Amino acid sequence: MSPNEAKRAVPDKREAILDAALELFVxxxxxxxxxxxxxxxxxxxxxxxxxxxxxxxALVNSIYRAQKMRFGQVALADFPATAPTREQFRxxxxxxxxxxxxxxxxxVFMELHHHARYLDAxxxxxEQRMLELFTNVVVSAQTRGDLKQGPPRLLMSIVMxxxxxxxxxxxxxxxxxxxxxxxxxxxxxxxxxxx
Amino acid sequence: MSPNEAKRAVPDKREAILDAALELFVxxxxxxxxxxxxxxxxxxxxxxxxxxxxxxxALVNSIYRAQKMRFGQVALADFPATAPTREQFRxxxxxxxxxxxxxxxxxVFMELHHHARYLDAxxxxxEQRMLELFTNVVVSAQTRGDLKQGPPRLLMSIVMxxxxxxxxxxxxxxxxxxxxxxxxxxxxxxxxxxx
Amino acid sequence: MSPNEAKRAVPDKREAILDAALELFVxxxxxxxxxxxxxxxxxxxxxxxxxxxxxxxALVNSIYRAQKMRFGQVALADFPATAPTREQFRxxxxxxxxxxxxxxxxxVFMELHHHARYLDAxxxxxEQRMLELFTNVVVSAQTRGDLKQGPPRLLMSIVMxxxxxxxxxxxxxxxxxxxxxxxxxxxxxxxxxxx
Amino acid sequence: MSPNEAKRAVPDKREAILDAALELFVxxxxxxxxxxxxxxxxxxxxxxxxxxxxxxxALVNSIYRAQKMRFGQVALADFPATAPTREQFRxxxxxxxxxxxxxxxxxVFMELHHHARYLDAxxxxxEQRMLELFTNVVVSAQTRGDLKQGPPRLLMSIVMxxxxxxxxxxxxxxxxxxxxxxxxxxxxxxxxxxx
DNA sequence: CATGAATGAGTATTCATTCAT
DNA sequence: CATGAATGAATACTCATTCAT
Numbered sequence: 001m002s003p004n005e006a007k008r009a010v011p012d013k014r015e016a017i018l019d020a021a022l023e024l025f026v027x028x029x030x031x032x033x034x035x036x037x038x039x040x041x042x043x044x045x046x047x048x049x050x051x052x053x054x055x056x057x058a059l060v061n062s063i064y065r066a067q068k069m070r071f072g073q074v075a076l077a078d079f080p081a082t083a084p085t086r087e088q089f090r091x092x093x094x095x096x097x098x099x100x101x102x103x104x105x106x107x108v109f110m111e112l113h114h115h116a117r118y119l120d121a122x123x124x125x126x127e128q129r130m131l132e133l134f135t136n137v138v139v140s141a142q143t144r145g146d147l148k149q150g151p152p153r154l155l156m157s158i159v160m161x162x163x164x165x166x167x168x169x170x171x172x173x174x175x176x177x178x179x180x181x182x183x184x185x186x187x188x189x190x191x192x193x194x195x
Numbered sequence: 196m197s198p199n200e201a202k203r204a205v206p207d208k209r210e211a212i213l214d215a216a217l218e219l220f221v222x223x224x225x226x227x228x229x230x231x232x233x234x235x236x237x238x239x240x241x242x243x244x245x246x247x248x249x250x251x252x253a254l255v256n257s258i259y260r261a262q263k264m265r266f267g268q269v270a271l272a273d274f275p276a277t278a279p280t281r282e283q284f285r286x287x288x289x290x291x292x293x294x295x296x297x298x299x300x301x302x303v304f305m306e307l308h309h310h311a312r313y314l315d316a317x318x319x320x321x322e323q324r325m326l327e328l329f330t331n332v333v334v335s336a337q338t339r340g341d342l343k344q345g346p347p348r349l350l351m352s353i354v355m356x357x358x359x360x361x362x363x364x365x366x367x368x369x370x371x372x373x374x375x376x377x378x379x380x381x382x383x384x385x386x387x388x389x390x
Numbered sequence: 391m392s393p394n395e396a397k398r399a400v401p402d403k404r405e406a407i408l409d410a411a412l413e414l415f416v417x418x419x420x421x422x423x424x425x426x427x428x429x430x431x432x433x434x435x436x437x438x439x440x441x442x443x444x445x446x447x448a449l450v451n452s453i454y455r456a457q458k459m460r461f462g463q464v465a466l467a468d469f470p471a472t473a474p475t476r477e478q479f480r481x482x483x484x485x486x487x488x489x490x491x492x493x494x495x496x497x498v499f500m501e502l503h504h505h506a507r508y509l510d511a512x513x514x515x516x517e518q519r520m521l522e523l524f525t526n527v528v529v530s531a532q533t534r535g536d537l538k539q540g541p542p543r544l545l546m547s548i549v550m551x552x553x554x555x556x557x558x559x560x561x562x563x564x565x566x567x568x569x570x571x572x573x574x575x576x577x578x579x580x581x582x583x584x585x
Numbered sequence: 586m587s588p589n590e591a592k593r594a595v596p597d598k599r600e601a602i603l604d605a606a607l608e609l610f611v612x613x614x615x616x617x618x619x620x621x622x623x624x625x626x627x628x629x630x631x632x633x634x635x636x637x638x639x640x641x642x643a644l645v646n647s648i649y650r651a652q653k654m655r656f657g658q659v660a661l662a663d664f665p666a667t668a669p670t671r672e673q674f675r676x677x678x679x680x681x682x683x684x685x686x687x688x689x690x691x692x693v694f695m696e697l698h699h700h701a702r703y704l705d706a707x708x709x710x711x712e713q714r715m716l717e718l719f720t721n722v723v724v725s726a727q728t729r730g731d732l733k734q735g736p737p738r739l740l741m742s743i744v745m746x747x748x749x750x751x752x753x754x755x756x757x758x759x760x761x762x763x764x765x766x767x768x769x770x771x772x773x774x775x776x777x778x779x780x
Numbered sequence: 781c782a783t784g785a786a787t788g789a790g791t792a793t794t795c796a797t798t799c800a801t
Numbered sequence: 802c803a804t805g806a807a808t809g810a811a812t813a814c815t816c817a818t819t820c821a822t
Contacts, residue, residue: 013803028312031226035796036805045804047798056796115367117223150379154372157364158357158383165356169348172310177349184345188353192387208786230813231788240787245814403782418702421616425817426784435783437819446817505757507613540769544762547754548747548773555746559738562700567739574735578743582777598807620792621809630808635793 014052016042022063026105030060030116061120064113067106068123072130074099079137085146086190088137093163093186100167101176107167147193155193162189209247211237217258221300225255225311252313259308259318262301267325269294274332280341281385283332288358288381295362296371302362342388350388357384404442406432412453416495420450420506447508454503454513457496462520464489469527475536476580478527483553483576490557491566497557521546537583545583552579599637601627607648611690615645615701646705649698652691653711659684661718670731671775673722678748678771685752686761692752732778740778747774 020042024033035056039046053059075095080088100107113119114127138155141147147155166185170177177185215237219228230251234241248254270290275283295302308314309322333350336342342350361380365372372380410432414423425446429436443449465485470478490497503509504517528545531537537545556575560567567575605627609618620641624631638644660680665673685692698704699712723740726732732740751770755762762770 029224029226031224032312034794039805046796046806047804048802050797051802117227148379148383151376153364153368154361154376154380155383157360158380159360161360161363162353162357162387165352165354165359166349168356169352173348181346181349184343185349185353188343188350188387192357192383229811241813242788242815243786246785251813419614419616421614422702424815429784436785436817437783438781440818441781507617538769538773541766543754543758544751544766544770545773547750548770549750551750551753552743552747552777554750555742555744556739558746559742563738571736571739574733575739575743578733578740578777582747582773619790624809631792632794632809633807636806641792 013042013044013048017044017049017052017059018063018066021059022067022105022109025060025063026109026112029112030056030118057118057120060113060116060118061123063109064119064123065126067103067110068126068130070103070106071096071099071110072133076133085141085144086194088141089190089193090186092137093189094182096163097177097182097186100163101170101182104167104171104176107164108171111164111168146195148195159189159193162192208237208239208243212239212244212247212254213258213261216254217262217300217304220255220258221304221307224307225251225313252315255308255311255313256315256318258304259314260321262298262305263318263321263325265298265301266291266294266305267328271328280336280339281389283336284385284388285381287332288384289377291358292372292377292381295358296365296377299362299366299371302359303366306359306363341390343390354384354388357387403432403434403438407434407439407442407449408453408456411449412457412495412499415450415453416499416502419502420446420508447510450503450506450508451510451513453499454509455516457493457500458513458516458520460493460496461486461489461500462523466523475531475534476584478531479580479583480576482527483579484572486553487567487572487576490553491560491572494557494561494566497554498561501554501558536585538585549579549583552582598627598629598633602629602634602637602644603648603651606644607652607690607694610645610648611694611697614697615641615703642703642705645698645701645703646708648694649704649708650711652688652695653708653715655688655691656681656684656695657715657718664722670726670729671779673726674775674778675771677722678774679767681748682762682767682771685748686755686767689752689756689761692749693756696749696753731780733780744774744778747777 017038021033021038024038024041027033035049036046038059039049042049049059053062075092080091083091119127134156135152138147138152142149142152142155162185166177212233216228216233219233219236222228230244231241233254234244237244244254248257270287275286278286314322329351330347333342333347337344337347337350357380361372407428411423411428414428414431417423425439426436428449429439432439439449443452465482470481473481509517524546525542528537528542532539532542532545552575556567602623606618606623609623609626612618620634621631623644624634627634634644638647660677665676668676704712719741720737723732723737727734727737727740747770751762
């Protein structure tokens with residue numbers, strides 16, 4: 001058995017804790033979730049959580065950081081900077097859709113904790129950085145005359161808000177969206193923001 | 196002094212509690228807000244809250260019910276059922292914008308508590324009823340061929356999600372949107388969903 | 391209408407409070423009874439209780455004092471000091487039975503609060519005085535050779551304990567004892583303690 | 586070190602809580618005793634009580650059940666069903682005396698909570714069962730013509746009431762009764778109820 | 781005098797965190 | 802390393818008491 005296989009075969013406790021906490025934070029919120037509940041669902045002792053995380057706050061920040069990074073990776077890796085705007089929009093949207101379909105809870109988690117008082121400075125900065133990345137993309141596209149003029153913040157609020165709305169609706173009825181509907185949604189939003 | 200003035204002159208403690216609680220629930224969440232904090236901000240004793248509400252849950256449900264009704268009044272009163280869809284859309288959007296601009300916190304509050312586990316049956320039913328009202332409007336417009344085909348739920352998620360996105364963005368930067376930007380947003384969303 | 395009649399016709403609030411409190415203290419105990427509950431049952435405002443009594447403790451002490459005095463009056467007034475012991479015993483027993491039958495709750499109340507921590511010094515002294523009166527009667531009877539020898543305290547515990555046992559049994563089944571049974575009980579206890 | 590010794594060496598916290606609570610409930614009553622007081626006297630943290638008992642009510646019911654069972658064991662184990670009534674009476678009385686002398690507080694506790702509103706259904710049933718056992722013994726003895734005729738409930742009230750009176754008197758002066766006095770009391774009560 | 785709304789200290793209970801095993 | 806029993810500070814809620822009307 002290779003070390004790699006071992007790792008996958010014995011999923012380490014840290015991962016189990018992160019997964020359990022993510023689920024519970026989405027279901028019940030941060031303050032509505034007790035640490036021993038997390039331990040129970042993760043199948044570890046309550047004390048064990050404190051071997052891996054300094055505190056409940058550190059735990060939620062770890063989750064936030066990890067998911068945000070993963071999302072950033074998926075959404076922005078090899079961003080087709082030179083492709084036409086229509087192409088860029090479709091790519092972004094579909095990558096986000098892919099991530100959110102595969103990890104609906106992670107997506108909702110990020111939404112819920114966007115502006116939580118217990119997010120640490122590092123996460124606030126991370127959030128800020130990603131916002132800037134997206135803003136740059138929007139501004140460039142506006143400059144090229146491909147998107148409607150107007151406050152970039154407004155355009156982004158609309159697109160991201162709509163995207164979140166669709167995901168939340170999926171989570172509510174516990175049913176993923178069909179591929180065709182994702183495409184329809186993408187089409188709709190493109191028609192919304194294009195010049 | 197008229198009775199009406201008298202009423203305004205004696206600031207109602209019940210109202211003060213509702214206002215303070217609404218603010219805090221938005222800032223910190225339900226479980227993140229301590230009852231004495233609410234009392235402090237409302238300028239009343241902690242025990243006083245229990246003269247007006249049976250429990251913290253009853254309080255949050257009272258707020259939800261009151262705001263949802265107010266929103267329903269504003270958005271749906273004298274709905275122009277016979278007007279053209281374009282006109283209907285604009286009316287709805289601008290009414291919602293007016294409500295949300297005047298009560299941004301109330302709007303965020305409703306979003307946050309949409310699916311909270313502590314919402315009582317009455318509020319769940321109320322929520323359901325309002326969803327149906329909106330759905331009917333959408334389906335009618337689709338039938339007339341004025342809106343894009345596709346799951347009504349999807350269209351609504353997009354429009355409402357976008358609207359919420361815009362409001363949240365305003366709350367984040369603590370600055371209301373200009374009237375012109377509201378019109379722009381309306382235009383954008385209309386282009387998104389129109390046939 | 392004479393002043394006396396007026397008093398009986400409009401039973402004053404003080405009396406109503408005392409009655410309500412007596413009942414509730416018996417039903418639920420001192421700490422188990424809330425002052426507003428007393429006010430409700432007495433048909434007065436909560437604040438009114440504090441016009442007549444300094445505090446909840448003062449109220450319970452007032453009740454104790456009043457009932458104990460009434461009981462002392464009934465039991466010891468015109469005590470037949472020169473009658474034969476058998477006669478004295480019967481007289482005492484039947485007077486106590488009469489009092490307890492007419493006021494079962496008052497009797498249970500006194501039992502329950504006999505040694506409560508919140509009894510004030512005056513009531514402790516009153517209790518002490520009445521105990522001495524009874525002890526004197528017992529010691530005299532022992533001296534005359536009419537009662538069994540042994541610690542007077544023991545004899546009194548037995549007789550009073552048995553009496554209380556009978557009363558509590560009546561209260562439990564919410565049914566007063568028949569006259570014949572009272573006589574039987576008296577006969578039994580006399581046979582218990584007579585020389 | 587044997588397992589048994591180990592058990593005694595590690596003083597059980599559950600036991601400490603039960604003991605402390607029993608004492609305090611006798612001293613101050615159920616509602617007059619604060620949970621942290623119990624914790625203090627037991628030498629544990631306040632939260633610890635809730636690892637062993639669901640609530641303050643569950644705690645008081647646990648104590649009641651345990652003591653009642655212990656008392657039942659002591660009083661009724663190997664009951665000399667075929668012995669003469671005089672012998673049965675002496676046996677019962679002395680067993681009860683032994684129990685009550687060894688555990689005066691436990692005895693008073695049971696008396697105080699006999700009819701408390703917070704006794705659970707199981708304890709009410711237990712109480713009922715034990716009452717029936719005693720009633721059967723009395724009725725049998727009456728049938729044999731060894732006890733006075735009359736309501737069995739009355740005879741039992743008298744004997745148990747007298748017994749409780751004696752115990753309470755001991756607790757009041759914080760001094761156990763001499764063996765001779767127990768015998769005297771037994772003699773007195775026997776003469777009270779015998780045919 | 782009488783009231784009952786208002787208060788805040790006090791209650792039962794929970795929960796993040798520690799630490800002996 | 803892992804545990805979960807133990808802790809005590811913090812929470813929701815109650816209630817004796819006050820005081821403006």
